[in-house]
Amino acid sequence: MALLEWKQAFSVGNASVDHEHKQMIEQINQLYELLGQPTTAVTIEAVLGDIHAYISAHFALEERLMRTAGYAEYENHKDDHEDLLDQIHELMFSFSENPDIGRKLLENKLSDWFGRHFASFDARLHRELG
Ligand SMILES: [Fe+2]
Ligand SMILES: [Fe+2]
Structure with a gap:
């Protein structure tokens, strides 16, 4: 079962931002699945590196805005x-x-961050700045 699920309550009212947030949720779900399977440290490192890069780029855009x-x-x-x-x-x-x-x-700490941040900080930001 997926760790995170997109909900309408997470929407910030901007389709392309919502799309990026959905991608982030998808990446976290893939990581979660990977951590439950026999895998290698190299694979996990690569997936974490991709997630970090994607999320950093998303944050940089919001912060510039x-x-x-x-x-x-x-x-x-x-x-x-x-x-x-x-x-x-x-x-x-x-x-x-x-x-x-x-x-x-992931289960106990990190997973809560997404819905909370999208529905609070990001919703306020995009309501005001588009
Ligand atoms: Fe965001
Ligand atoms: Fe944000």
């Missing part, structure tokens, strides 16, 4: 992005010790 607009919630929003990137780094370390620990981290 906010800076350009002089958006008031910029700092708090950026802090929440950094919180996720820190969690991904933590995951990178933990999986190399033990994939089960990585899987638990």
Whole structure:
């Protein structure tokens, strides 16, 4: 079963942003599935690297949009992005010790971030800036 599921409540009202958020959910689900199977550290590392790159690029775009607009919630929003990137780094370390620990981290901590961030910070941002 997939770890995360897209819900209409996550929509920020911008189809291309929603599409990127869906891609992020899809990538996390693929990682979760991978961590439950016999696999290699090299494969997990490659998948984590792709996820990190995709999410970083997405965050960079949002942060540029906010800076350009002089958006008031910029700092708090950026802090929440950094919180996720820190969690991904933590995951990178933990999986190399033990994939089960990585899987638990995904279930217990990281998975909550997505719906919460999309429905709060991102919804406010795109309501104001398009
Ligand atoms: Fe976003
Ligand atoms: Fe965001």
